[in-house]
Amino acid sequence: MSSQNIKMAIADMFEDLSSSNFDNFRDELLHRKEGPRVARIRVEGKSRLEITNVLVSTFTETGAVGVAAEMLREIGCNEEADQLVRNTTGKH
Structure with missing residues (x-):
């Protein structure tokens, strides 16, 4: 999957999160x-798209998906984590 598609999949996942779940993430x-580690200044008060860019620039495209899925599971968003992995790997 291209990096643009991975970024889009992560951004789409963030759009589907409630505000409270996004804050928890x-x-x-x-x-x-x-x-x-991600510096507070790169995360605090940032938009969903900005957080997507932080994830990809910090962890690379392939790493960003794993980290995002891990963080989603930590906050109890297992369905969203599974969907993100399916959308980026094609594994169902």
């Missing part, structure tokens, strides 16, 4: 234990 991303 940003918070979870900030407190992620594994590196690379």
